[in-house]
């Protein structure tokens with residue numbers, strides 16, 4: 001196991017759910033695993049869970065993760081200012097969303 005992914009909090013009324021992703025083993029970074037994982041789980045979400053949209057939030061400085069999500073078709077939909085604190089420093093969170101037709 002090198003990481004984990006989940007689609008959580010699916011709402012039947014709106015067809016919306018939230019994506020979490022982590023490739024925890026740094027040995028495996030930069031090999032395309034995250035991009036492939038996001039594509040596969042989102043395809044599953046739309047086809048099998050019959051979702052309408054998938055959203056996520058990511059720390060604004062995490063440009064590698066944002067790149068992964070954009071490659072899969074996610075679009076930046078907003079920004080929450082200073083919504084996350086790590087080691088005493090506040091960070092903005094970027095909100096991203098994917099509709100079925102956006103998936104690449």
Ligand SMILES: CC(C)(COP(=O)(O)OP(=O)(O)OC[C@H]1O[C@@H](n2cnc3c(N)ncnc32)[C@H](O)[C@@H]1OP(=O)(O)O)[C@@H](O)C(=O)NCCC(=O)NCCS
Pocket residue numbers: 003021022023024028029030031032033034035036057058059062063064065067068
């Ligand atoms: C961010 C993370 C998901 C990326 O996983 P990965 O398997 O290395 O990602 P991939 O190999 O599929 O793709 C990485 C992309 O980011 C790019 N990239 C790497 N470092 C980058 C940086 N500092 N800035 C911008 N882009 C960067 C790579 O070039 C690649 O894009 P490309 O295919 O166009 O060249 C992984 O490092 C991780 O899980 N980190 C810790 C937890 C985390 O941040 N999770 C996301 C929280 S929302």
